[in-house]
Amino acid sequence: MRQILFVDACMRGPEASRTARLCRRFLAEYAALDPETRVLRRDLTGAELPVLTDRLSRERDELARTGADSPLLEPAREVAGADLIVVGAPYWDLSFPAALKVYLEWASCLGVTFRYTREGVQVGMSRARHLVYLTTGGGPVLAQNLGYDYLRAWAAMMGVGDTLCLAAENLDIQGADVEAILSRAEEKIPALARRAAG
């Protein structure tokens, strides 16, 4: 059974968020291709994870070193164990909501999601073959998609093979036909899901 990790940073919640709508559609398409898939949703909308401090980071790394069972290691363990990572995040202030950055810091854990060889080369440990980044923006996104650029580099560090992005842009521009923009983005989802499943 394949495990999808759905990192939900759609801060306005499933009803209001247009990004969440794209995520639902993607997960449904993917499930149709692979009905055995299990989805683990990491809900970031309550911003419950604390900002990583030096003390917390040392504590977490020590727990990872000893192989302990701790909620502090859950973000890293879920990234390490996912076959596919789906990140849903609106375009906020040129990138994505801070709650997602906090999560990514928790998930970047020595000995769980990355390690170093004897020669000092950093190697990612996630078994995920793809990370899919779904986003929507009030204005243009793709011209300066800094959130995705960061996620792509982060995924490479974690050992994720390939990163894919779908963005619905210009949703808040006066007179925008929001439904048409979202529908056009949704039309691309079946192909995206096939690629992510491949």
Ligand SMILES: Cc1cc2nc3c(=O)[nH]c(=O)nc-3n(C[C@H](O)[C@H](O)[C@H](O)COP(=O)(O)O)c2cc1C
């Ligand atoms: C805090 C905040 C910051 C935002 N920053 C940007 C921005 O930098 N550029 C932009 O084009 N839109 C920006 N927007 C608009 C959102 O990208 C847009 O409304 C998006 O579709 C929201 O996604 P959602 O419907 O999933 O919540 C921002 C919205 C909020 C609430």
